[in-house]
Amino acid sequence: MRSLNSSLKKVVQGSLAVIASSALLVGCGQEEKQETKAASQPDKVYKLKLAETWGPNFPVFGDATKNMAAMAEKMSNGRLVITIDSSNKHKAPLGIFDMVKSGQYDLGHSGSYYWKGKVPNTLYFTSMPFGMTPAEQYAWFYHGGGMELMDQVYSPHNLLSFPGGNTDIQMGGWFQKEINSVEDLQGLKMRIPGFAGEILAELGAKPTNIAPGELYTSLERRTIDALEWVGPSLDLRMGFHKIAPYYYTGWHEPGSELQFLVNKRVYEGLPEDLQEILRVAMRTAAYDMYTQATHESGKNWVSMKSEYPDVQVKDFPPAVMSALKEANDRLLAKHAEKDELAKTIQQSQADYLQQVRSWTDISHRAYLNSQAQ
């Protein structure tokens, strides 16, 4: 997934000044009509403001917020109006957590792992290396205790967090040279942010951060040896397939779920019907984004291959995968040592993965392998 820092550099031209925009709970001036069986306060229009990390008209991610707001407004017959400020407006893509916590914004759309520097346990609710696929992770969120654990992490901050859309499995990245052994990672200059970058650093690679606008040139001129972005859904327009021969399959974000943040007091101030409209609109928009990501990835990958048929898809060799997994486990163990809740979340994810993967292996893996023969 694009790092927050990347998004930041991409979309923010100027300062990080936060444009404060208060939560608005505005009655539209008509009298209350308590006697009706209908909407609890049918004369009241609730205007909520959402801040998203992404720039305006950012594909797929930005479609999720528009889809959510449109459903909410239509289902409420105009009583729940959500306006969306992209990063060009609020100038604080890194500030979504704080702005929704404080009530400057009522809602946010971002990625939970962006807040790991501030609240370390937010790391676990986007996607974990060697972790669950999108369907597996939705099952964990909604049936395996994931929502409850996420609530334990966000509740102390006056925030509600909900799944906000899945990018599908992210690719391992674009490489100028093949990776045939763990040694090939030594000194590898790769743009890969966040926790995955920490894992690679454990194996001697040199994770770097480069502004998105400079990535293409950096990879072309071999200032960096490799980079990861998302997958075909968003990689196509970056053009990396034109300049890098190897596209590695994924390991570090096997089902990245974005996040809707809601200010808890604002949510509790909504009538129950609008709470449910908001909850369902967010839930549907999240699932819908996964469907859209699946579609865009297929379409764009076909397009890349037809334009650049020499692009080679590569799997990291098993020895490299094992080394990455061991480094991942070491880093996670350090987190768990320091924090009881981190340990609980890790255990929940590990247990659930073991259970659900036993099914995925005899269903999806078996079926896809049989069809590829």
Place this chain on the structure above:
Amino acid sequence: MRSLNSSLKKVVQGSLAVIASSALLVGCGQEEKQETKAASQPDKVYKLKLAETWGPNFPVFGDATKNMAAMAEKMSNGRLVITIDSSNKHKAPLGIFDMVKSGQYDLGHSGSYYWKGKVPNTLYFTSMPFGMTPAEQYAWFYHGGGMELMDQVYSPHNLLSFPGGNTDIQMGGWFQKEINSVEDLQGLKMRIPGFAGEILAELGAKPTNIAPGELYTSLERRTIDALEWVGPSLDLRMGFHKIAPYYYTGWHEPGSELQFLVNKRVYEGLPEDLQEILRVAMRTAAYDMYTQATHESGKNWVSMKSEYPDVQVKDFPPAVMSALKEANDRLLAKHAEKDELAKTIQQSQADYLQQVRSWTDISHRAYLNSQAQ
């Protein structure tokens, strides 16, 4: 998937008499308040009746209708009330299509391929052998033209059809003996209904239909050699793992999507906000059922394996899969010859599958294989 006939025999004890229950659009007697910004007709309660193919409290499938109705009622603040009649009530699990078409019921929950004897092109909107997985098929429905094609099939019957919940990939079934070659299918007595049964018959097997209540004994006493049901989510309580040593992986229903049917005139008679509430509630309930099926399958498969560790998961050999695929293609070609729309739908599915699977192969297949090493 369970055949309709099976559901029928399972849940209906007596006759197939249809209990007519008219669509009710009932004003609750309060005055209209046109001046409010709120719900378009805030004084009117819409009571809709839904008939489902399943018996009462049928797991997973029945949860989808309850989930849908609960969301609709809560989001509408009680203005859209959907009551659910299971097959014990309406006595016509095979009659959902007709009852919703005629307006005896406003809504239905069933499976599109159950109507292939009546409207052959309804076959294509549940799951096709060697076809799309759940995520791939949602992408086809919502971004690849699937919804528009489904509308062409249902619209002449005064019906709207929507995705109604996915069972996930269905297993190939429980077998008393191994299938090592195409010859092993000769004379094989297997309970496998519908189109998949036709395919097996092409290869010399003897598809049979047996009431669900007699399946366990039939398999135990080897009156039949094999049977298919759903997958661990629903197979566990049937107990087949106690008496059959081999559980074959899937090929014939790689992502079975149930169906919500809506009487078109009833839908058009709803105010726009309630139309959207109904549409979103059905869409979310469908996605939610897929998530639940994923969860239940993982949980139940772990349970089966722990209780009966000797159960062996088997893949059909490549030669058997090829023969099944060829038989499938022959049967589909016959449909396409007779019907231009069938040809169009088949082509749309084949083209879309080719596009989206190119992505699934480098994402899900690659990732799952790397993790299984």
